Amino acid sequence: MEIVASCKPLYAVLTALIGAILVSMAGRKPNFRESLSTVAAVIMFVIIASMVPDVLAGKMLKCTVFDILPGLSLTFRVDAFSMIFALAASFLWIIAVFYSMGYMRGLKEHAQTRFNTCFALSLFGAIGVAFSDNLFTLYLFYEIVSVCTYPLVAHHQDKEGYAGARKYIIYLTTTAKGFVLPAMILIYVLTGNLDFATNISTGILPPDANSTLVTILYICCIFGFAKNGIMPFHHWLPGAMVAPTPVSALLHAVAVVKVGVFSTTRVMLYVFGVDTMSALNLGIPTAYFVSFTILMASIIALSKDNLKARLAYSTVSQLSYIILGVALLTPTAIEGGLIHIANHAFSKITLFFCAGAIYVAAHKKNISEMGGLGRTMPFTFAAFGIASLSMIGAPPVAGFVTKWKLLVGTMEMESHYVGILLVLLASTLLNVAYFAPVTYKAFFGKRPPGEKYEGIKEAPLAMVIPIMIAAIISIVIGIFPGFMMKFVDRVTPDNVAVAMPQYNPAGAPKFIPSVNTHGVPEAHHRLAIETGLT
Amino acid sequence: MMKMALFLPELFLLLSCLVIFLLTLGKMSSTTVRNITAALSVITFLICTASLKLEGELFFRAYRIDLFSQIFKLCITGGVALLLLFSSELKGIEEKVRAEYYLFLLLSSLGLVMLVSSVELLAIFVSLELSSFALYLLVPMRDDQGGLREQMEAGIKYILFGVVATGIMLFGMSYLFGLTGTTYLNELIPAMSQVITSPAAIVGIAMVMGGFFFKLGLFPFHFWLPDVYQGASNETTAFIASVPKLGAVALLIRVATLAAPSADALVNLLMILAVCSMFYGNLIALVQKDIKRMLAFSGIAHAGFVILGVLTLKDTGFASAIYYITGYMLMNLACFLVICNVSVKGENLQISDLTGLYKRAPLMAFTLAVGMFALAGIPPFVGFMGKFMLLAGALQAGHLPLVILAAINTAIAIYYYLSVVRISYCTDPEERPAVAVAPLAQAVSVALVLIIIVMGIMPAAVVNIATVAVRGIM
Amino acid sequence: MQDFLIMNTLGYPILSLLVFLPLAGVIPLLLLKNDEVAKYSTLAATLLIAIVSLPLYFKFDKTTAMFQFGEHHAWIPMWDINYTLGIDGISLLLVLLTTMIMPLCVLCSWNYIKTRVRPFLACLLIMETSMLGVFMSLDFVLFYILWEAMLIPMYLLIAIWGGPRKIYASIKFFLYTLAGSVLLLVAIIALYLENGSFSIPMMMGQDYSSVFQIYVFLAFFLAFAIKVPMFPFHTWLPAAHVEAPTAGSVVLASVLLKMGTYGFLRFCLPITPEATITFMPYILWLSIAGIIYGGFTALAQSDMKKLIAYSSVGHMGFVTLGIFVLNVHGIEGALLQMINHGITTGALFIIVGMIYERTHSRELSMAAGVGKFMPIYVTFLGFFSLSSLAFPGTNSFIGEFLVLAGAFSKSKIIAACAIPGAILAAAYMLRMLQKVVWGEEHNPDQSYLKDLNVREILTLAPLLVFVLWIGLNPGPFLDVMHTSVANLIQQVGIAGLEQQNFIEIAKLVIPQ
Known part of the structure; x- marks a missing residue:
């Protein structure tokens, strides 16, 4: 892989930081402040987009800012893997800025300057995580995200807010300091540096490392990045739903949780590597472990009447898809997991935006109170329906691509595929069970007795437009997954399959080229032919 | 004429005594007497300085002028001069006996000055008695403040204990004479080394030392100390607490040379006394309310410390003891200077009377703090250097347990010294008046x-000269 | 002259200058009658000292482990006590830390101290002399004198300008530290009798007998452990910190505590290496106990100063942990952590002092919710709190990282036991931060509070610069210590080879 020195990743990260500082100083002028946010978001997206050609050309952009200790530096890297997350996050920031403008003004929230500043700072952290080149940089920005989102979670500054925020920070810092920090130091002691590997197969740990130790390290890393929402360290996520909806939307559907899964998968693939993981048989237990989270969270979601709480548990469940995909260690499953980072981001933000819009327009939080509301707020609920389909994994929305890839990836496995298949199917059914009623009730349900929807209108334009954009993008990347798949392809180059002999036995399919420009059906076709399932 | 020069300090002191005696007969005001006395004592001090390097023998070799004696004379007269300079008026002494007070003070000094030069047992005895009897008289001269006649009690105690101690010493001297047939120290040294292993010799030396232990206030000869300190007037206590201890140490060293280079039994005895002294003094001082009593118990502890140097029976140890006791005299004088000046009518001071001293008399508070920290052995003051050298010498002589116990004692002691500093610095004066301090006392x-x-920072000169002096008498 | 000392070639005796300049700074205080002028004069003196100390860094030879800028004069020849000064990679940063902290101490006392201003400033200056001297002296007697002499001004700082329980706190401080160091004196003398010299470098690398080493080590350990303070000798620290005036707390936290750990590095390791290795496990566990204990206790405090004081116990636990794992990472981390703790905790004490000046309370509940009215203040507080909890990118992270890296390569179990301490640090610091910035739903009325003025910002800004500088680019700070640390480890390592035999003997001496 060609490594190019470039300061662009630094600029992208700094844009958010400088944006945050300027926003904090422009506190007294709301319009100026919001336009600053917008400008910063747009500039950041442009900078990130400008790196796309280089990345697609197979280059890796690197920028070392500080050399701290031997083998420890503050370095940014841009490769295909980071691009998946960075593009989604930076693009959604732009949408979220508009949306939150509408939301916050619509509800006349207090402390909007702090809100905007921390918002930008969180993006600073998220993009930093995406672009980090080593475990230290990753950890640094991971912690920045934790700290900067704390004021956002506690935004309302009431009892509930403080309680949620306290839980939030306790979970996140305890796991990060208790698991990631020692793991990081141990890796440093073992290897002498913390830089991520350049491909996903080898990892950076020395081959002769004690296998028990490596297993412990691995477990530390899985649990340490608690933002990934794996049970039992998921409690912070529903608790954090006390935050204003834009925060929930951007941070708990996109930035924060994605930082968690991104970090987890980054470490799984680039620190431990596929080889080590399969040699020590770490993949399958992980897969079963997160399967539990997938099912459990879905079941809990069923029982929640509060829309945001239901979405929160849905998030917990969906995040584990990503880790499940990577843990299966087959190329297609890895692709499925990674593409879900982007897919879930667009769909879930749509759902949260909708929840916020419903709250602003109708002041409704509970699903049971929303009967017939869809007729009053058609656009919002239409978007909600589209995004729900994506969560369920129905075509033609983005989630389908994920489900497909995951299922194919499962089929590539040598053993255990039955169990995982069952998990995926069961979770899909559960998804249907908790998402479908929302839309159904809204459009076809009866109004609850005594409720009058007079005076309730569709949400303000500043909210509806972002919602529609996000929903449309969900469909677009569902129908044309090729653009995002290009990056995912770069992460799992062909040679990975060779590096995994035990998953590629005679008779099982050779590495299946992923969907490029031809869309999903082709892959389906090939799979069908090569496995002889049809 | 040469011999006259050798004896000049003593002669001048004797002359001074006569002058004061004559003055007591007249009706001169006490201030004038005091000024004259102070002037005379300063002149004595200067003469001692001038005669520092003289050497010679007088009075049938019973009286030797050497560096050892001259150093002590210098310190003794210096201490007396300082004392007279800062105790501007004798607040605690009845007006009518003030002139006599000065007379006896000088007489006592004369006794001490002669003591340190005496190298013959009887001469030692006579000098010691001269010094002691003058002191016995000084104690009850205090005016009767509370009507309790405390000063009388103190005086009686002082005399009784003193006489017993002297008796013991005399008894010990007879042992030495009986063993060796001589009373001259320079003949005793070689003669004693023949018989040093015999119990009689040890008992004899120990008993002779007993007389000086009394002066020094070492356990178990310490009983008079707190009561006399408390009963005597502040100025008297200042004198008793500082100057005679110099003489005691000088003679202890002289007697110890009899036992050098080795006398295990004696060393063990001294060790026990030193440890008892330190613990007893420090522990009891912790609970004292009267500052003079506190200093009395602190003095007992310090006496134990000095013994650390003496019991090494080595020149370095002796030199350290000289250095230490000199420093001790100075620290004590500093503390008593403050006591004398803060006490309005010559009454005893409680520690609580020092409340807010930093505001009432900043210089006094500072001096007191320096004195207390120095007594506690905190660097960079002289107390630390002395302590350090004593410990080093004792450890060099192989007395590790003793050194550790001594070190622990310095930690115990800090508490009561510190509480004085605390009171004077950390409390408000409330309604206590400012303290007027005469310029001379300030100086x-x-x-x-x-x-x-x-002296604490640059001890080298003092220790060097002390070592040379000690080597001269061994 | 000696083979351990490179004489000073700067043309002026820079170390002596540093030691005596503060004393010279006391002279104007005796002559001046005006408090304001006295403050400026002291500020000028401390700044001058800071500037004078800069060449130490730039002219420092990083390639040698010998002592540099040496000065040597006979002092008490009959005991072979000399006035020997010199610094190496271990002491250099501590000297610089001291000179940098002192001007800030003067600045942060500007309005805090209202009574007896000139004596206060004099105490500060005398402190500086003795602190610098302790780090520079290469003669044990000189070291000990300065080590003890420092107690007096520190005692007065607490006892005169302290809070309500100042008497108790100051006496406790004095008694503890003095009691610890009396046996140090005995050990020093014992070493002298073995070597015939008080020169510290000459005492290193000698072949002392095992029993001797153990006794000397224990005497050292008691003195330094109290000063650090290590659990369970720490009880004087919270009292002293809470009652001391801001500048006193800053000096105490930033410099005084470092003397204990400096003592470990300078004396215990090279002079009694075998005993060090023998006692290492016990000390490591004590460190862990301190880390955990400090963390939990800090979590329970409602007094901000107490909170920071207990956090010091935890942080210093990390330092001792790093020192006694006896490898390069650990010791370099410990050294860096000493500097970090000086900067961060010093800053936190200054910050608490600032709120105390305004609300006259150090209670968290009284300071709740000041964030709304003092944004600059809470920004500083935020950064220093993050630094204190070892947030990545700040100075403490690097120190803690190195210490833990050293600990992990020594023993994974011990290192793992230290991790909860790191978590607790985050817990109590974030708790304090949250309370101060936002408070609860109902906060006391803070609207009368004024945000920081220029002087206060100037006090904190330099410390913040160092927080980020060390956090992001610790190279310049680590470079100077490499050679000395490597040399130190070599000194201990040689002893490690003879260890087997030694442990048998040690078993006889120490009850198992």
């Missing part, structure tokens, strides 16, 4: 502080 206090610091 003396500055000088004392400076000497305490300089």
Whole structure:
């Protein structure tokens, strides 16, 4: 892989930081402040987009800012893997800025300057995580995200807010300091540096490392990045739903949780590597472990009447898809997991935006109170329906691509595929069970007795437009997954399959080229032919 | 004429005594007497300085002028001069006996000055008695403040204990004479080394030392100390607490040379006494309310410390003891300077009377703090250097347990010294009046502080000369 | 002259200058009658000292482990006590830390101290002399004198300008530290009798007998452990910190505590290496106990100063942990952590002092919710709190990282036991931060509070610069210590080879 020195990743990260500082100083002028946010978001997206050609050309952009200790530096890297997350996050920031403008003004929230500043700072952290080149940089920005989102979670500054925020920070810092920090130091002691590997197969740990130790390290890393929402360290996520909806939307559907899964998968693939993981048989237990989270969270979601709480548990469940995909260690499953980072981001933000819009327009939080509301707020609920389909994994929305890839990836496995298949199917059914009623009730349900929807209108334009954009993008990347798949392809180059002999036995399919420009059906076709399932 | 020069300090002191005696017959005001006395004592001090390097023998070799004796004379007369300079008026002494007070003070000094030069047992005895009897008289001269006649009690106690101690010493001297057939120290030294292993010799030396232990206030000869300190007037206590201890140490060293280079039984005895002294003094001092009593118990502890140097029976140890006791005299004088000046009518001071001293008399508070920290053995003051050298010498002589116990004692002691500093610095004066301090006393206090610091930082000169002096008598 | 000392070639005796300049700074205080002028004069003196100390860094030879800028004069020849000064990679940063902290101490006392201003400033200056001297002296007697002499001004700082329980706190401080160091004196003398010299470098690398080493080590350990303070000798620290005035707390936290750990590095390791290795496990566990204990206790405090004081116990636990794992990472981390703790905790004490000046309370509940009215203040507080909890990118992270890296390569179990301490640090610091910035739903009325003025910002800004500088680019700070640390480890390592035999003997001496 060609490594190019470039300061662009630094600029992208700094844009958010400088944006945050300027926003904090422009506190007294709301319009100026919001336009600053917008400008910063747009500039950041442009900078990130400008790196796309280089990345697609197979280059890796690197920028070392500080050399701290031997083998420890503050370095940014841009490769295909980071691009998946960075593009989604930076693009959604732009949408979220508009949306939150509408939301916050619509509800006349207090402390909007702090809100905007921390918002930008969180993006600073998220993009930093995406672009980090080593475990230290990753950890640094991971912690920045934790700290900067704390004021956002506690935004309302009431009892509930403080309680949620306290839980939030306790979970996140305890796991990060208790698991990631020692793991990081141990890796440093073992290897002498913390830089991520350049491909996903080898990892950076020395081959002769004690296998028990490596297993412990691995477990530390899985649990340490608690933002990934794996049970039992998921409690912070529903608790954090006390935050204003834009925060929930951007941070708990996109930035924060994605930082968690991104970090987890980054470490799984680039620190431990596929080889080590399969040699020590770490993949399958992980897969079963997160399967539990997938099912459990879905079941809990069923029982929640509060829309945001239901979405929160849905998030917990969906995040584990990503880790499940990577843990299966087959190329297609890895692709499925990674593409879900982007897919879930667009769909879930749509759902949260909708929840916020419903709250602003109708002041409704509970699903049971929303009967017939869809007729009053058609656009919002239409978007909600589209995004729900994506969560369920129905075509033609983005989630389908994920489900497909995951299922194919499962089929590539040598053993255990039955169990995982069952998990995926069961979770899909559960998804249907908790998402479908929302839309159904809204459009076809009866109004609850005594409720009058007079005076309730569709949400303000500043909210509806972002919602529609996000929903449309969900469909677009569902129908044309090729653009995002290009990056995912770069992460799992062909040679990975060779590096995994035990998953590629005679008779099982050779590495299946992923969907490029031809869309999903082709892959389906090939799979069908090569496995002889049809 | 040469011999006259050798004896000049003593002669001048004797002359001074006569002058004061004549003055007591007249009706001169006490201030004038005091000024004259102070002037005379300063002149004595200067004469001692001038005669520092003289050497010679007098009175049938019973009286030797050497570096050892001259150093002590210098310190003794210096201490007396400082004392007279800062105690501007004798607040605690009845007006009508003030002139006599000065007379006996000088007489006592004369006794001490002669003591340190005496190298014959009887001469030692006579000098010691001269010094002691003058002191016995000074104690009850205090005016009867509370009507309790405390000063009388103190005086009686002082005399009784003193007489017993002297008796013991005399008894010990007879042992030495009986064993060796001589009373001359320089003949005793070789003769004693023949018989040093015999119990009689040890008992004899120990008993002779007993007389000086009394002066020094070492356990178990310490009983008089707190009561006399408390009963005597502040100025008297200042004198008793500082100057005679110099003489005691000088003679202890002289007697110890009899036992050098080795006498295990004696060393063990001294060790026990030193440890008892330190613990007893420090522990009891912790609970004292009267500052003079506190200093009395602190003095007992310090006496134990000095013994650390004496019991090494080595020149370095002796030199350290000299250095230490000199420093001790200065620190004590600094503390008593403050006590004498803060006490309005010559009454005893409680520690609580020092409340807010930093505001009432900043210089006094500072001097007191320096004195207390120095007594506690905190660097950079002279107390630390002395402690350090004593410990080093004792450890060099192989007394590790003793050194550790001594070190622990310095930690115990800090508490009561610190509480004095605390009271004077950390409390508000409330309604206590400011303290007027005479310029001369101020100058003396500055000088004392400076000497305490300089001696602490640059002890080399003093220790060197002390070592040379000690080697001369061994 | 000696083979351990490179004489000073700067043309002026820079170390002596540093030691005596503060004393010279006391002279104007005696002459001046005006408090304001006295403050400026002291500020100028401390700044001058800071500037004078800079060449130490730039002219420092990083390639040698010998002592540099040496000065040597006979002092008390009959005991072979000399006035020997010199610094190496271990002491250099501590000297610089001291000179940098002192001007800030003067600045942060500007309005805090209202009574007896000149004596206060004099105490500060005398402190500086003795602190610098302790780090520079290469003669044990000189070291000990300065080590003890420092107690007096520190005692007065607490006892005169302290809070309500100042008497108790100051006496406790004095008694503890003095009691610890009396046996140090005995050990020093014992070493002298073995070597015939008080020169510290000459005492290193000698072949002392095992029993001797153990006794000397224990005497050292008691003195330094109290000063650090290590659990369970720490009880004087919270009292002293809470009652001391801001500048006193800053000096105490930033410099005084470092003397204990400096003592470990300078004396215990090279002079009694075998005993060090023998006692290492016990000390490591004590460190862990301190880390955990400090963390939990800090979590329970409602007094901000107490909170920071207990956090010091925890942080210093990390330092001792790093020192006694006896490898390069650990010791370099410990050294860096000493500097970090000086900067961060010093800053936190200054910050608490600032709120105390305004609300006259150090209670968290009284300071709740000041964030709304003092944004600059809470920004500083935020950064220093993050630094204190070892947030990545700040100075403490690097120190803690190195210490833990050293600990992990020594023993994974011990290192793992230290991790909860790191978590607790985050817990109590974030708790304090949250309370101060936002408070609860109902906060006391803070609207009368004024945000920081220029002087206060100037006090904190330099410390913040160092927080980020060390956090992001610790190279310049680590470079100077490499050679000395490597040399130190070599000194201990040689002893490690003879260890087997030694442990048998040690078993006889120490009850198992």
